[in-house]
Amino acid sequence: MINPLRGMKDLMFEDSQRFVHIITTAITVAKRYGYSYIETPILEETALFRRSVGDSSDIVSKEMYQFEDKGGNDVCMRPEGTAGVVRAFVSGKLDRQPAKQKFYYYGPMFRYERPQKGRLREFHQFGCESFGEASVYEDFTIITMVGQIFKALGIGFELKINSLGCPECMPPYKQNLVSFLTDISEDLCADCNRRIETNPIRVLDCKNEQCQSLLAQSPKLIDELCEACDTDFKKLTSLLDDAGIAYEVDTNLVRGLDYYNKTAFEFVSNEIGSQSAIAGGGRYDKLVEYLDGKPTPAVGFAIGAERIMELVQMPGREREGYYMGAMVPEAVEKIIMLANRKRTSDKVTVEYSSKGFKSHMKGVDKAHARYAVLIGEDELANNTVWIKDMESKEEKTVAYTV
RNA sequence: GUGGACGUAGUUCAGCUGGUAGAGCACCUGUUUGUGGCACAGGUUGUCGCGGGUUCGAGCCCCGUCGUCCACCCCA
Incomplete structure (x- = not known):
């Protein structure tokens, strides 16, 4: 008997119904916000993810399904959705047009990890990407949209937000942080010491308790934002307050992908095991440029379908036909x-x-x-x-x- | 990649200190040759994950392997 590969699943009956319900619900909401469907290839040039997600991330450095195809191309199966959508945006020369673009997508993603609860090698995301809108209103709107999708699915959540700054305020902050971390490096765990070199920001969300207690004293980016970033972040929080959306400012919230700046957010649930993030996203104003497009601000998010499968409240099934x-x-x-x-x-x-x-x-x-x-x-x-x-x-x- | 737990019927699991495999649910049939979900009665189903070893004898012990789950790492 041939079984599915490790970390890959067949979906049928109740499960597949839940899956379809998640996707169709998300689509319904996204359409209300003016998003249109985009489909991009599962297989892309490896370089795309190296340049977008970032070499320093684990996703790229050790989790990609990467291989050489018969034509000798270095390719890999997409580990996430944003890079492909941005590539399509640039390939389609939409960066040359003044029009703002909003896309939603869904489909399988692949990461070669050890499977566990809420984490598969082939998993599915629903995501949205909004191009050309620099206003923080869009950040607010997109967070609202994710909240509406979860509400429509009957899923409870907590929202965490943070600001990752911009090329003006992040680098000096990073320097401060590195010098702070270097001073206390003896007491930090081995992973953190490695991160000081590779990606110091990531030290902030280390789960080691000793590290976390030491980090209480660390400089916070939120206190060192440039004026523009600070204004936007305050605007975002006041908009959320006005909308009655509960949130927590988590200064240790660092998105794992290199391309984020300014607003970063994460929706978490405490009902699904240690993989608590059910959606994540933020602003990535530099990514279009990194991928050879004209500078275009952008915001987006992705929801992990498998993470919320068990949380979804299915509508009652009525006799039919x-x-x-x-x-x-x-x-x-x-x-x-x-x-x-x-x-x-x-x-x-x-x-x-x-x-x-x-x-x-x-x-x-x-x-x-x-x-x-x-x-x-x-x-x-x-x-x-x-x-x-x-x-x-x-x-x-x-x-x-x- | 690291650590831990576990692989027995379609499914959930039981199986004592090694002695020729069991229960609930599900499924099928009947009670009822035309009124469903309930009840009752009966019935079907297993290379005990795979390979090797120890033993007169292995579901049980040992080794290996594959897989699942959980945690770390990382992330949706």
């Missing part, structure tokens, strides 16, 4: 013809084998059909069908017209 069956073999083909005709407008479950009344009724329940339609001896003789509405319990026998 018809179940059709025959109780004498000669009536089977009549049933099939009837069903084909009815299927032009309704959901129909057909039982091909002739069987007893009782087992048909069980079939009706199993199919969760609203109406039972049966042909037995009498009906066959009279060219009629017997119909029962399973909810109202009403029954009738009606003429079957050819």
